[in-house]
Amino acid sequence: MSAPIIAIDAMGGDFGPHCIVPASLSCLVENSSLHLVLVGQASLLEQLVAQHPGVDQSRLKIVDAPETIGMDERPAQALRGKPRSSMRVALEQVRDGKAKACVSAGNTGALMALARQILKTLPGIDRPAMVTALPTQGNPCLLLDLGANVDCPADQLYQFAVMGVVAAESLGLAQPRVALLNVGTEEIKGTQQVKQAAVLLQQAPDINYRGFIEGDGLYRGEADVVVCDGFVGNVLLKSSEGLAGMLVAKVEALFRRSLGARIVGAMALPLLRRLRAELNPAQYNGASFLGLQGIVVKSHGGAGADGFKAAVRRAAEDVEHDLPGQLARRLGHYLGGSRPSVAGDDVTAADGAPSN
Known part of the structure; x- marks a missing residue:
């Protein structure tokens, strides 16, 4: 298999190139087969790369893109007003076959809009969905959508389930268990969209719907x-990140309260480090946009170097x-002529998406 070439939107996110460039170069050091294309203001990127003289420059390319899309800009403005933005140029690297994937920590709504315009969706898919793996008591669980589509009709939720199944199978899971996130497990509970999506999944013979x-x-x-609309998924994801950080901080604080607690904490230090690593949101950073004719990974806008590296690895x-x-x-x-349907199902896609 040819070496992976990944285009990096180096200007996106809350911390911009001063975080993204070192993180990207660290990925080059860790993965000897990786090639990167850094996209952004060339003069600035060259200065930042020069601060890391030990990096293999033969696996690194810089592509100039003088414009930047702000985290608070509307997607329509990004589509029409900035033809030389780092995000657009990075996606065009994938479209033109110069890269196999694009990673951006920039504006989510703009990334979704540009990716749909530049890369197009796969046949049968109305809108892409963002997916990531969440830690559980067992194997990680794939959750989608994470915020690209804040209000989804039943048919769209069904498409998300199909894409989640294929993604899970690509990770080696046979007959992955599929569920719809809801306010209860009883059939009478939930919104009309969720109830209709349940009917669609019950009618799909090759989906292991639970x-x-x-x-x-x-x-x-x-x-x-686990399938849900982007509003619910984004709230769940951010809440999970906050809860994980709070639990680790609480445990560490307990072991600092007294001399005896510090002694016990020192004995438990290996377990604490393991718990911190397992719950660290950074290692799960990087949501893939499923349903595009190309690979796009969205890094959290507030991710630090470790989080961005996880997105590149994704x-x-x-x-x-x-x-x-x-x-x-x-x-x-899954979506061919025998595709299930429900009466009155609304297939109109929602246009909203969070900005980061």
């Missing part, structure tokens, strides 16, 4: 793929698994 799941069931590992894994190719080959099976 019904509704609540948030606590997700963390118990009761499903491999993109490299998607390239290794040829995720768009696998989706394209399987979508016809």
Whole structure:
């Protein structure tokens, strides 16, 4: 397999190139087969790269893109007003075959809009969905959508489930368990969209649909793929990140309260470090946009160097698994002529998306 070439939107996120460039160069050091294309203001990127003389320059390219899309800009403005933005140029590297994937920590709504315009969606997919893996008591669970589509009709939720199944299968899971995130497990509960999506999934013979799941069931590992609209998914993701950080901080504070607690804490230090590593949101950073004719990974806008490195690793894994190719080959099976339907199902896509 050819070496993965990843285009990096070096100007995005809360910390910009001063965080993204060192993190990207660190990925080059860790992965000897990786090639990177840094996209942004060339003079600034060259200065930052020069501060790391030990990096293999033969696996690094800088592409000039003088414009930057702000985290608070509207997607329409990004589409029409900035033809030379770092985000657009990075996506064009993928479209033109110069890179296999794009990673950006920039404005989510702009990234979604530009990716749809430049890379297009796969046949049968109305809108891409953002997916990431969350830690559970068992294997990590794939959750989608994470914020790209804040209000979804039933047909769209069904598409998300299909894409989640294929993504889970690409990770080696056979017959992944699929569930819809809901306010209860009873059939009478939930919004009309969620109830209709349940009907669609019940009618799909090749999807291992397990019904509704609540948030606590997700963390118990009761499903491999959990589907929801982007509003719910984004709230759950951010809440999970905050909870993980609070738990680690609380445990560390308890072991600092007294001499005896510090002694016990010193004995438990290896376990504490392991817990911190397992709950650290940075290692789960990087949400893949499923449903595009190309690989796009969104890093959290507030991610530090470790988080951004995790997003680059996610993109490299998607390239290794040829995720768009696998989706394209399987979508016809799930979304073909025998596609289930429900009466009155609204297939109109929502236009809203959070800005970061």
